[in-house]
Amino acid sequence: MKDRGFISKYGLFATIIVTVVGVGVFSLPNRMADEVGTDGWLVVIIAGVICFLLLSLIYRVVLKNNYNTFYSMLEDNLGSLLGKLFGIIICIYFIFSVALGMREFAEVIKMYLLEQTPTEFILLAMIFTGLYLVRGDLSALVKFNEISFFAMFIPILIILVFATRGGYLTNVLPLLQSRPEQYLKGLTTATYAFGGFEIAYLVLPYIKDKDGIKKTFFKSIAVITAFYAIVIILCLMFFTKEHTKNLLWPTITLIRAIVIPGAFIERWEGIVMALWVLFYFTTFVNMYYFSGDIVKEAFKLHDIKLSSALIAPIIYIIALYPQNIAEVYDTSSKITPILSAFSFIILPLILLFTSKLKGRGTNKNEG
Template identity: 30%
Template sequence: MAHSNSNSRQITTIQSSAILVSTIIGVGVLPLPLFAVRAGGSGAPLVTLLGMLVGFLGLALISLLGMRFPNKSIVEYSEDIIGKWLAAIGTVLLIAFFSVLTSLAAREFGEVVVTSVLKNTPLEVTVIVMLLLAAVSTRNNLVTFSYIHLFYFPFLLGPALLIVALSLKNADIINLQPNWGNDQSQMPKGVLTIAALFQGSFVMTIVIPGMRNPKKSMLASVMAILIAGGLYFAIVIAAVGVFGAEEIKNLLWPTLELAKATSLPANVLERLDAAFLAVWVTAVFTTLFSSYYLTIRFVSNLFRLKDHNMFSFFLLPFVFIMAVIPQNIIQMYDIIEDVGRIGLFITIGYPAFLYVVSLIRGKRGDRVGTQPVDPAN
């Protein structure tokens, strides 16, 4: 599936960044300060920062691999690097992991909607509606995929930054002391949990083959991590500053409470939680859209199929069943934290392994049959 014609390369560096940001910012925004505070107390911002660095490690490895094999997705170049059978095992693990990730995100979305907005709606209805929306949207090519992300990008970022900026006026700097927290024993675990929130960035493995200039994938990655990570960092600072670490431990979704506690100047909107939930629904959609799209693209790559559309509804029942397995919110968050941390072996460990082996074996995919890239792009 090497792209010989240059017109299939249409995705710009800015679009790649937008895809990454709107994929990373998702369901996890709501419980984010809780995850960070559990691990580091008043050191929650530090935990977030370290988690962001670990998350970037995985993305950097994917970008490095993408630059070495600019015409192939990870499914294809992993076969060049470690052989067909080992690569197939890796791909199956990736498919399994991202379908679980999709189902957990859909479930988390359902829980929030049923708890805070549509109190009489069955959980299954909200979950299946969101999954159907994602499934229908995945029946597009990569260019349309990137346009959808680019379109939603400002709607995600603007209101979220506004809420953080407005809530900082209620923050108390004392709540953020000491900066490194009182007890560091839980920090490593927390750093991994936060890093797991960046795993959607794996979508870069299918974006790079469509980029006009794959050499700029690292630039796109750095920009995306700075924007998404910066927003996460700001949310945690705002939440801990406003509520304090001990209070956050009693809140299920501190970011939502932050929006409730924040008002626009001159009381234009007294509570911003309704506006925030609208933004959050968009964020969940773009994240689900990416992880679902990634999953079915991997499946079609594995079976060497030109078209991934046939899988968009084929996977739906499996993802839905996985989504309704957790018994309640508490169990769901335990599963999310565990799956996220274990998943780091797949989303960081596997690319690291591939990259090291490709260096040792001197494998590259960017020498043979590449077309000269127009410097204007």
């Protein structure tokens, strides 16, 4: 990876989308209906605007640091000790995110597909598969993301088109009925659903054409926002607000309930689970790679093969720690807000401030 400039604009676009859109999309309608009722899709659009601004902030940081790698920026701006500390905090955030997401993934697989398969086996299978892909270089990972984008979104969009047949648009009404504090809580939840866009730190230093990066950011966030909004609207149309609140994974229930006249597929569970695996795996493998890259640089390890192997047992232990899916969500609600605030806002602002303080940066290729 010493040769800079091997990632295309499409590679950046696909990497951001497949990293952000993980298994959370399957429970997002439930959380939004519970917090803001029928206004969930509007809140998601506002959250998308906020996340685009946060991505633009990351771009400013990378631009100011002349497209250096993430850990190099930490060390150059904060010094060796503080840079290592901040790098480890971000690594912990990624590890907790993928571990808890993996446990959620395993619980759904057990419920709908592999009822007799031990949770431990599902977790180990996912970790070893991810470990195999992560052991390659970044270019291989980006190529995987480029392929996965179409493999994920073409089938799911075709399936969701048929969801409109049994729904009623009036179920999305009335709008703007929640209290201000409910909108604030819902906006926070919706913003967390965009977690993973920090992968831009990893990818930006290796972009081939540095013109129009912010346009690529806008396109990627627009696709994610539109996808989230469509899923929420369809769940409300099909189930109503009250029923959506009572469904743990409304998106899965929606897809399972779809009936296509004349279709030769009798049960959708297999297709749904195949999509579920891909939606989680792309998030997992990208954040896993980023974590391994940070550990490699922080502890001066030989390559990412060793650092990713060291992280694997930690992911496994954290994923097994919750006793059930309720504990997974409870643990996530306690940890995610703090670490997300640090990763989304505090860290990029600190890096931007210290970069300007030290007089770094260039205005070339901006935008």
